[in-house]
Structure formats: C-alpha cells, structure tokens
Amino acid sequence: MRHHLRHLLGVTGILVAVLMALAATPDAQAMRSTKIAPGVCKTVGGGKFVGIPGFPGERIDRRLLRDIRWMRRAYDIFITDGYSTAPYHAPNGEHPIGLALDIVPHKARGGTWAKITRLAKLAEPKQNRPRAPWRWVGYNGDAGHGRGHHLHLSYLHSDTKPRRPARIVYTHRCPQPPEKPTEPSAKPAPKKTPRKPRSGGVAAPRTSAAAVTSASTRELAPVVAETAGADLADAR
Numbered sequence: 001m002r003h004h005l006r007h008l009l010g011v012t013g014i015l016v017a018v019l020m021a022l023a024a025t026p027d028a029q030a031m032r033s034t035k036i037a038p039g040v041c042k043t044v045g046g047g048k049f050v051g052i053p054g055f056p057g058e059r060i061d062r063r064l065l066r067d068i069r070w071m072r073r074a075y076d077i078f079i080t081d082g083y084s085t086a087p088y089h090a091p092n093g094e095h096p097i098g099l100a101l102d103i104v105p106h107k108a109r110g111g112t113w114a115k116i117t118r119l120a121k122l123a124e125p126k127q128n129r130p131r132a133p134w135r136w137v138g139y140n141g142d143a144g145h146g147r148g149h150h151l152h153l154s155y156l157h158s159d160t161k162p163r164r165p166a167r168i169v170y171t172h173r174c175p176q177p178p179e180k181p182t183e184p185s186a187k188p189a190p191k192k193t194p195r196k197p198r199s200g201g202v203a204a205p206r207t208s209a210a211a212v213t214s215a216s217t218r219e220l221a222p223v224v225a226e227t228a229g230a231d232l233a234d235a236r
Contacts, residue, residue, distance in 0.1 A: 031063070033174040040132045041174035047165025049083050049098050059083040061098035061165055063175040064155065068101070070173055075119045076111030077103045080150060085162065094135065094154040096162035099169060103151040113147050120151050132156060133170035 031046025043063050050062040060068070060082035071077045081089075083098035094100030103119070105111030117139075124130045124137035138145035138152030145152055158168035 031176055033176050035174055037132070039172055041171050043169050043171065043175055044167060046175070047098075047167070047169065049165065052079060052082055055079045055082075059098065060101070061169065063169045063171060064099065064101070066173045066175050067171050071103075071119065072106070075115045076106045076109045077116070077119070078106035078111060080104055091162060094157070097157070097160055097164065097166055099135075099155045099157050099166065101153045103153065116151050117147060123153055133172055 031043060033041055033043045036042050046063060048062050049059050050065070052058040052060050052065070052068060054072070055078075058079055058081065068077075068079070079101055081095065081102040082100070084095045085091075086095070089095040089100075103116060105113055105116055120137060120139040122131070123134040124139070127141050130137045133156050134153055135156045136152070136154040138150075140146040142152075156170035157166035160166040
C-alpha cells in the first residue's frame with residue numbers, strides 16, 4: 001500500500017513539473033504589447049499559430065490578426081498563404097514561423113491591384129528600404145513578386161526556429177490593448193516650472209520607427225528575402 005502511494009506521489013510530482021515547464025515556455029507566456037512608435041507595436045510572448053478568419057486553410061501567428069483585419073478593411077486583400085513550410089518558401093524566412101503573408105486583391109470585395117500597390121508603398125516607400133514593422137517586402141522589382149503576381153509582407157521579430165513562434169514580434173497595430181502607464185499617486189508632486197536655458201537650443205527630435213527598431217537590432221533575426229510564393233492562381 002505504501003509503495004503504491006509513493007508511486008502515485010512520484011507520478012503526480014512529475015506531472016506537476018511538466019506542467020510548470022510548459023507554462024514557462026515563451027508560447028505560453030502572457031502577451032504584453034507596447035506601442036513604441038506611431039504605427040509600430042512591440043509584443044512579447046503570446047505567439048501561437050491559429051486559423052485566419054475568412055481564409056479557410058490559412059494559418060498565421062495570432063499576433064498578426066489585427067493587422068490582417070486592418071488590411072482587409074483598408075485594402076481589400078486576399079491572403080493566399082501565411083504560416084507554411086512549403087519548399088518554395090525560404091526555410092529560414094517568415095512563412096515557416098507564421099510571420100509572413102502572401103497577398104493578392106480580393107476581387108469579390110472590390111479589391112484591385114491599385115490598392116495592393118498602395119499597401120506595398122506604405123510598407124516599403126523605397127525599394128529595399130521597408131518601413132517598420134515590416135522586415136521584408138516583396139513586390140515590383142523583386143523576382144517572383146509584384147503587381148499581377150502577389151505582394152509578400154514579412155514582419156520584424158526576434159530569432160527563432162521554423163515551426164516555433166518568435167518570442168518578440170513587431171506589428172503595425174497592437175494585437176491587444178497596450179499596457180497602460182502606472183497610475184499616478186493620490187497626491188502627485190507639484191510641478192516645477194522649468195528654467196529657461198541661458199543659451200539657445202533645439203527640442204529633442206521625436207523617435208522614429210526606424211530609430212526604435214535600429215536600436216533593437218541585437219534582438220532581431222537577420223533579413224531573409226523570398227524568391228517565390230503563392231500567387232493569384234492559387235487563390236482561385
């Protein structure tokens with residue numbers, strides 16, 4: 001009887017340890033979003049591959065879902081591929097980690113290539129110089145991409161392995177409301193009137209999205225360009 005009890009206690013201890021280890025993994029961590037610049041949100045934790053509403057069979061890291069809803073409303077996009085380990089995608093790119101989208105016009109909703117081009121220009125105003133939070137943009141001028149084929153959007157993220165969500169992801173919109181600042185105390189300290197400088201000067205410039213992301217390059221994975229993707233023919 002005692003031996004049986006010790007065995008049950010041992011098994012229970014192992015199960016508790018396994019559950020605690022799973023809870024400590026990045027995928028199971030609570031999602032924490034912070035808006036770090038206009039149009040740039042940093043999210044730590046909470047990564048999970050989920051289905052994309054409105055696109056049966058397509059999956060993505062759930063932290064991109066708000067961006068997808070925004071692009072559907074603003075640009076009438078149709079997603080031909082998201083999370084994918086297909087051999088025609090770069091194995092060390094963003095499709096195998098659910099942080100890339102292949103996009104064409106959703107013609108049934110009034111989508112056009114002109115709208116897709118506007119989205120591409122927003123993400124990459126100049127060739128090979130994407131705007132944060134996008135990491136690589138494949139469109140006109142990139143082999144296997146462009147108007148009449150498809151637009152590829154990859155997102156900035158921390159380093160990870162294929163089939164594993166990245167710990168840190170940057171998006172255009174926060175996947176959840178950003179953390180609120182700490183509530184002020186009941187009796188805030190009186191504000192001091194700043195003294196005027198004795199000499200002239202200029203105000204500190206506002207931090208741009210590019211400056212924010214460049215300051216965090218040590219936590220970002222290297223950029224990988226795609227050479228192919230799912231085009232309009234795959235959306236029929």
